[in-house]
Amino acid sequence: MPETPEQPNNERFEVSRRQFLIGGAGVTLALMGATAILSGCSSGSQQSDSIQPTELEVSSSQVVESSDFAELDTWSCIAQTAQYDLPMGAVGNMDCDDLAVFIYPGDQYDILSQIGFLSMTSGSFNSILKQAVSKAEGYQIYDARANDQIIVWVECNLYTDDWRLYLASVRSAAEIGQPVLMDEGDSEFDPPMLCVSGDKAFWTYMPNPDGSASESDSLLKAASVGDYSPAVVYTSPGRMITNPQQSDGIVTIVPRANTRSTRYQLTAIQASDGSVISEQMLPSSMQASDAIYMNGDFVFGIERTYSFGDGISNFGTYSSLGDGSGNYVRF
Numbered sequence: 165m166p167e168t169p170e171q172p173n174n175e176r177f178e179v180s181r182r183q184f185l186i187g188g189a190g191v192t193l194a195l196m197g198a199t200a201i202l203s204g205c206s207s208g209s210q211q212s213d214s215i216q217p218t219e220l221e222v223s224s225s226q227v228v229e230s231s232d233f234a235e236l237d238t239w240s241c242i243a244q245t246a247q248y249d250l251p252m253g254a255v256g257n258m259d260c261d262d263l264a265v266f267i268y269p270g271d272q273y274d275i276l277s278q279i280g281f282l283s284m285t286s287g288s289f290n291s292i293l294k295q296a297v298s299k300a301e302g303y304q305i306y307d308a309r310a311n312d313q314i315i316v317w318v319e320c321n322l323y324t325d326d327w328r329l330y331l332a333s334v335r336s337a338a339e340i341g342q343p344v345l346m347d348e349g350d351s352e353f354d355p356p357m358l359c360v361s362g363d364k365a366f367w368t369y370m371p372n373p374d375g376s377a378s379e380s381d382s383l384l385k386a387a388s389v390g391d392y393s394p395a396v397v398y399t400s401p402g403r404m405i406t407n408p409q410q411s412d413g414i415v416t417i418v419p420r421a422n423t424r425s426t427r428y429q430l431t432a433i434q435a436s437d438g439s440v441i442s443e444q445m446l447p448s449s450m451q452a453s454d455a456i457y458m459n460g461d462f463v464f465g466i467e468r469t470y471s472f473g474d475g476i477s478n479f480g481t482y483s484s485l486g487d488g489s490g491n492y493v494r495f
Contacts, residue, residue, distance in 0.1 A: 217443035283337035316365035325351035359408035432457035
């Protein structure tokens with residue numbers, strides 16, 4: 165296993181989702197790339213009392229550092245199988261084996277970004293949406309997710325901070341169905357974070373922390389191709405802190421736990437019926453930067469070092485060894 169690379173310096177480029185509204189196309193592309201790190205490629209709220217969240221307790225002795233492993237030659241493990249030409253500035257996400265969706269700069273001065281598909285079988289790149297559906301009203305394409313069944317995207321008005329969310333079916337790597345407006349909000353609610361799994365799209369509906377609705381619950385909503393009726397899948401008593409991620413039909417979110425103190429919990433939801441299948445509560449006040457449920461365990465990132473939390477208190481990405489021991493590897 166390769167050793168952990170050293171950080172060149174301590175500088176980081178951070179952009180909030182709301183800061184995009186006073187930025188440009190480069191900001192939304194940077195944001196899209198940041199949320200893709202842990203993405204898995206492989207009606208009514210359905211929260212259940214049958215799953216009780218357990219506290220994630222990991223001792224220092226249960227964590228193995230990636231630097232403790234021997235390093236293999238990279239090219240003995242990796243072989244290039246294909247090469248693709250993409251537009252300058254294109255940044256994408258992949259949620260199925262056959263198709264990747266990209267946001268890339270528009271062709272005209274008044275179009276910040278557009279959406280394209282890359283076919284992983286033919287290698288062709290096709291423009292799917294050259295401008296926002298609501299461009300005439302001042303909207304620009306902000307974020308998008310897609311697989312070979314469904315596409316969901318958000319458009320933002322750069323002058324009013326209003327946003328709209330659209331769904332469409334995916335007919336092929338070169339064509340989508342008629343866009344359907346599924347949700348919308350104003351400056352009191354943040355532009356949604358997105359996820360797709362099978363024929364369903366998932367998105368967050370969260371209050372602006374600086375607005376008058378800041379004390380409102382946050383919601384995870386979902387809708388399916390052919391049944392454009394949004395449903396609330398999960399309610400969080402406060403803001404969620406990561407982009408929803410999917411892997412093998414399971415969507416992972418990190419909502420606020422229903423506790424007096426500020427706590428967050430890793431939560432895995434079955435995409436097909438919205439049922440919660442696993443929850444693990446992080447130590448009090450600890451935040452994850454990203455999380456995904458894979459092979460029966462959560463993989464999660466801790467973006468800073470804490471003075472508490474024992475084995476998971478240090479910056480890094482933690483992955484269970486998957487052997488039933490409760491041990492983790494820290495990358």
